[in-house]
Amino acid sequence: MLASSSSTSFLQHPLPLALSSKHQPLAKPYFLRFRTHKTVAAACSAATETGQAQRPHLNFPVDQMASAASLYEVLGIPMSASCHEIKTAYRRLARMCHPDVVAINQKEASANDFKKIHAAYSTLSDPVKRACYDREIYGNQRRPYGSSPLSSAAAAAAMAGFPGRTRRNWETDQCW
Amino acid sequence: MAEPAYTVASDGETTGEEKSSSAFPEIAIGIDIGTSQCSVAAWNGSQVELLKNTRNQKMMRSYVTFKDDAPSGGVSNQHTHELEMLSGASIFNMKRLIGRVDTDPVVHASKSLPFLVQTLDIGVRPFIAALVNNVWRSTTPEEVLAIFLVELRAMAEIALKRPIRNVVLTIPVSFSRFQVTRIERACAMAGLHVLRLMPEPTAVALLYAQQQQQTIHENMGSGYEKIALIFNMGAGYSDVAVSATAGGVSQIKALAGSAIGGEDMLQNMMRHLLPDSEIIFSNHGINEIKSMGLLRVATQDAIHKLSFETSVQIDVDLGNGLKICKVVNQEEFQEVNREVFEKCESLIIQCLRDAKIEPDDVTDIIAVGGCSFIPKIKNLIMTTCKRQELYKGINPMEAAVCGAALEGAVASGINDPFGSLDLLTIQVTPLAIGIQADGNNFVPIIPRNTTMPARRELAFTTVHDNQTEALIVVYEGEGKKVEENHLLGYFKLVGIPPAPKGVPDINVCMDIDASDVLRVLAGVVVPGSQQPAIPVMEVRMPTVDDGHGWCAEALHRTFGSRLNLVTVQKKMQQ
Numbered sequence: 001m002l003a004s005s006s007s008t009s010f011l012q013h014p015l016p017l018a019l020s021s022k023h024q025p026l027a028k029p030y031f032l033r034f035r036t037h038k039t040v041a042a043a044c045s046a047a048t049e050t051g052q053a054q055r056p057h058l059n060f061p062v063d064q065m066a067s068a069a070s071l072y073e074v075l076g077i078p079m080s081a082s083c084h085e086i087k088t089a090y091r092r093l094a095r096m097c098h099p100d101v102v103a104i105n106q107k108e109a110s111a112n113d114f115k116k117i118h119a120a121y122s123t124l125s126d127p128v129k130r131a132c133y134d135r136e137i138y139g140n141q142r143r144p145y146g147s148s149p150l151s152s153a154a155a156a157a158a159m160a161g162f163p164g165r166t167r168r169n170w171e172t173d174q175c176w
Numbered sequence: 177m178a179e180p181a182y183t184v185a186s187d188g189e190t191t192g193e194e195k196s197s198s199a200f201p202e203i204a205i206g207i208d209i210g211t212s213q214c215s216v217a218a219w220n221g222s223q224v225e226l227l228k229n230t231r232n233q234k235m236m237r238s239y240v241t242f243k244d245d246a247p248s249g250g251v252s253n254q255h256t257h258e259l260e261m262l263s264g265a266s267i268f269n270m271k272r273l274i275g276r277v278d279t280d281p282v283v284h285a286s287k288s289l290p291f292l293v294q295t296l297d298i299g300v301r302p303f304i305a306a307l308v309n310n311v312w313r314s315t316t317p318e319e320v321l322a323i324f325l326v327e328l329r330a331m332a333e334i335a336l337k338r339p340i341r342n343v344v345l346t347i348p349v350s351f352s353r354f355q356v357t358r359i360e361r362a363c364a365m366a367g368l369h370v371l372r373l374m375p376e377p378t379a380v381a382l383l384y385a386q387q388q389q390q391t392i393h394e395n396m397g398s399g400y401e402k403i404a405l406i407f408n409m410g411a412g413y414s415d416v417a418v419s420a421t422a423g424g425v426s427q428i429k430a431l432a433g434s435a436i437g438g439e440d441m442l443q444n445m446m447r448h449l450l451p452d453s454e455i456i457f458s459n460h461g462i463n464e465i466k467s468m469g470l471l472r473v474a475t476q477d478a479i480h481k482l483s484f485e486t487s488v489q490i491d492v493d494l495g496n497g498l499k500i501c502k503v504v505n506q507e508e509f510q511e512v513n514r515e516v517f518e519k520c521e522s523l524i525i526q527c528l529r530d531a532k533i534e535p536d537d538v539t540d541i542i543a544v545g546g547c548s549f550i551p552k553i554k555n556l557i558m559t560t561c562k563r564q565e566l567y568k569g570i571n572p573m574e575a576a577v578c579g580a581a582l583e584g585a586v587a588s589g590i591n592d593p594f595g596s597l598d599l600l601t602i603q604v605t606p607l608a609i610g611i612q613a614d615g616n617n618f619v620p621i622i623p624r625n626t627t628m629p630a631r632r633e634l635a636f637t638t639v640h641d642n643q644t645e646a647l648i649v650v651y652e653g654e655g656k657k658v659e660e661n662h663l664l665g666y667f668k669l670v671g672i673p674p675a676p677k678g679v680p681d682i683n684v685c686m687d688i689d690a691s692d693v694l695r696v697l698a699g700v701v702v703p704g705s706q707q708p709a710i711p712v713m714e715v716r717m718p719t720v721d722d723g724h725g726w727c728a729e730a731l732h733r734t735f736g737s738r739l740n741l742v743t744v745q746k747k748m749q750q
Contacts, residue, residue: 087401091425098600099629099690100587107690111629118602118627 070137071120079134083125090121203588204342204371205332206379206580209321209359211271211412211437212546214238214250215577216332219585223596224578227335235573236328237261239268240320242306242313251327258476262290262469264307264460267320269439271348272412274317274362275355278302279725282435288443288454290465290472299725307465318358322365329366343368344584346376346576348413349433349606352652352662353694354718371587373692375606377406377417378428379579380544380570382601384419385426386582387569390596402539403429404567407524407557408576409547411438416523418531418538424595427602429531430625432523438479438547441513445475448512449490449500456498467494474500482509483549510552517556524560530625535560540567544575603628609686609694611636612649612658613741621686624654628692633685636741642674646682647739648698649731650717663728664694665719668739671710673702680709682741694718 072079075089095101097117102110123129205218205227213235216227226234229251237250242265255261261268269286276283278295283302286293292312294303304320305312332340347359356373363370374382384404401422408415415433419426446453450471457468474492481488487505494500510517528535543566547553554566571578585592586599604627610620613636622632638646646669653661672680685697699712720727 084401087420087422091423091427094425094427094602095423095598095600098602101600111690115629115631122627 071124071133074116074120075124081124083127086121086124090117090125093117202338202340202342203590204344204584205336205340206344206346206577206582206584207325207328208346208376208379208577208580209271209324210238210410210546211269211439212238212410213573214324214328215574216328217574217577217581218332218336219581219590219597222592222594224581224585226574226577227332229331230334237268238270238324239266240270240323241266242308242315244309247323249324249327251324251331258473259469262465262472264290264292264462264465267291267304267306267315267317269412270317270320270324272435272439273302273304274321275352275358276302277725285440285443288446288457288468290460290468292460299727299729310462318362318365321359321362325362325366325368329368341367341369342371342584342588344372344374344580344587345370346379346580347373348435349375349377349415349417349431350413350435351375352607353609353664354652354662354720354724357718372583374580374583374601375415375417375431375433375603376410376413376576377408377415377431377544378419378426378601378603379577379583380406380408380542380575381417381419381421381426381428381579382582382599383570383575383579384540384542384567385421385424385601386596386599388421389424389598403533403537404540404542405524405528405533405538405561406542406544407520407548407553408543408545409437409520409553410545411547413437414520414523414547416527418527418533424598425600425602428604429533430527431604431606432527432530433606434519434523436516436519440516441479441509441547441550442472442475444512444516445479445504445509446471448508449475449502449504450494450498463496467496467498470494471500478504479509479550482506483551506551513552517552520553521556521560524557528561535562538563542567542570542575544570544572546573548572605630605688607652607662608654609650609652609664611684611696611741612647612651613743615737615740616658618651618653618655618658618661619743621684622688628688629690631685631687633683635744636682636684637678637744638672638675638680638682639677639737639740639742641677643677643680643739644672644674645670645739646672646698646741647731647735648684648696648713648741649728650696659728663720663724664717665696665715666731667696667698667713667715667719669698669700669710669713672700673709675702678742679703681744 072081075086075093077085077089081089094114094117097110097113099107099110099114123133203219205216206224208215214237215235217224218227228234229236231254239261240247240249241253241261260266269289272282273286273293277299278301279297279299283293283295287295291307292303292305294305301316303314304316305314307313329340343363345359345363347356351359359373360370381404384406388402401420404419404421406417406419412435413433414436415431417431418429420429421427450456453468453471457464470492471494474490478488478490482504487503490500490502490504492500538561541557541561541563543554543557549572558564558566582597582599583601586597590597592598604625605622606624608620608624609622610618613619619634621634622630626632647666648669649658649666650664651658651661652664655661669682672682679702681701681703683699683701687695687697689695694717695714696717697712697714700709702709
């Protein structure tokens with residue numbers, strides 16, 4: 001709805017400026033603290049639910065994306081994880097990292113951790129968003145199609161014929 | 177009982193910082209302040225226990241009676257007859273009135289209550305007064321609530337034999353952040369510190385999560401997720417929550433709520449029995465108040481009876497030659513309250529849709545609150561959820577307060593050797609929070625049902641060439657237009673570098689932190705620059721105190737569209 005459409009418009013933003021670099025220095029220290037963590041950026045950009053203005057982080061150079069921890073790593077699960085395993089991992093991490101369960105002086109750090117975990121969960125627990133995300137990381141890692149287990153096999157099949165940047169645009173159009 | 181030590185004159189606000197400042201050695205108690213009834217519960221070391229007052233009651237009527245000497249509430253005091261509460265000297269339904277302005281329909285509906293609710297319809301707080309010795313003595317919902325909370329606190333201190341400071345309160349889903357600050361102020365006036373606030377159905381969800389956790393050994397599929405739909409309807413509010421529960425974690429998927437409740441049904445019935453009751457009672461004379469009280473009691477009794485019987489005979493002499501003698505049946509009651517029931521149904525549908533849950537996927541349906549005894553309510557919940565029966569393991573009147581007490585124990589860091597307190601609630605935002613943009617549209621930045629803590633941002637730009645200032649007006653609610661939503665605050669962004677309209681990139685970020693404190697940040701970037709053009713503004717909300725409608729109007733009158741913003745999307749369309 002609004003959230004997603006607004007982020008679409010962000011992509012179409014006529015300004016020539018690179019969006020990701022533009023946002024980073026915007027608000028210190030808040031934006032910075034939030035942004036510098038690569039996992040966060042990766043998680044947020046893929047979490048389509050969040051939409052708004054997070055999308056620009058997809059414009060990270062490919063190798064930078066690849067070096068960032070994947071959403072699967074955030075939740076500590078294999079890429080073949082079932083929906084049930086994703087939910088279980090999310091709950092297990094929530095029990096450890098939610099600000100309500102940590103000591104008072106760790107609340108802020110844990111809030112950031114939890115946002116990261118939740119972003120990973122909200123992407124991976126939604127089959128459509130997960131497929132998008134899988135295509136994305138597969139594209140970046142340029143892995144051969146056959147080697148992927150389960151869900152990503154479907155994703156890889158879906159993106160056959162859309163190499164490189166073309167694929168990215170196609171994926172963007174479909175998901176937003 | 178000790179003399180109440182409330183400090184009604186104090187203007188001292190509970191500061192949010194306090195919320196997260198120190199460790200809490202004592203166990204926080206749970207309080208459910210209902211529109212009509214109130215209860216207190218505490219963790220006793222092995223389970224949650226409802227506390228009783230000196231008259232051995234667990235549920236106490238929520239009202240405060242003003243007298244010559246000192247006011248007294250429904251905890252310590254008991255009227256020999258319901259009518260005494262309706263003499264004009266008692267203020268009740270404060271939960272419906274707190275934090276509302278005089279243009280609010282809920283405030284207008286409260287004008288038929290026996291005490292005085294006066295409105296000027298300009299968007300300021302209503303004038304509320306109790307009749308003491310033929311004098312209308314003014315008060316505020318916060319003050320009434322504070323007096324009541326002082327009694328509850330004294331009662332809990334006697335029952336638990338220790339001083340009480342920390343509390344977990346349940347609030348309706350539809351409460352705005354401004355209303356929450358009013359509740360916190362009332363608590364501060366009563367010397368209580370709000371450790372956490374829980375939307376009522378999420379407290380029920382936590383209790384359900386604990387029950388599921390305890391029965392884990394009995395059923396084999398232990399780790400499996402259970403989806404619960406919780407419908408809570410009391411005298412003042414209706415709330416719905418959909419939660420996913422497993423392993424003691426209650427993850428709230430969606431919330432929906434509205435200020436619709438038993439009070440609305442009562443008023444509809446009163447109008448049905450005496451169509452011009454509002455005109456007759458509008459002048460609030462002594463006799464009228466008495467008649468109004470008689471009608472209210474008779475109608476209330478009739479509604480209660482209709483929960484068990486198909487029809488009821490109402491026979492009441494209101495004095496002044498007004499007599500009501502009528503038989504009312506179920507169908508009539510349902511027809512009179514059709515809109516109320518339709519609203520309940522739409523809340524359930526909306527909540528399921530927001531949670532992306534099909535009725536068939538719901539494991540248990542839990543109906544709680546006083547109105548859950550009404551047959552029509554039970555039916556509509558079961559029909560909407562395509563189910564034959566409701567969950568039976570929860571006491572509908574005690575569920576919310578028990579959940580609050582559990583949360584109190586969890587939040588106080590209490591460990592239970594049997595794992596009964598191995599619980600966590602993952603909350604979501606009950607209402608969208610956004611700013612005014614694209615004319616007088618409300619543009620949400622944090623949508624409703626966003627998992628908390630949360631941080632979201634959205635890009636805006638200027639509407640005029642060389643616009644150097646922008647007014648950021650923050651609202652909370654679900655309406656498409658700003659005037660349908662609740663004003664939380666505003667600030668001006670100044671020093672935007674002059675540029676053609678649509679060029680400056682104004683980024684507005686909203687952050688709800690671990691302590692549920694909302695901060696709004698706004699910054700400006702001009703193309704070609706890597707640095708923010710001006711220092712970023714960070715404002716804690718809500719900032720607006722009273723007089724919201726009035727305030728929004730003043731902003732509009734003074735600034736018009738001069739300092740407006742548009743979303744970047746809107747700009748693309750132009």
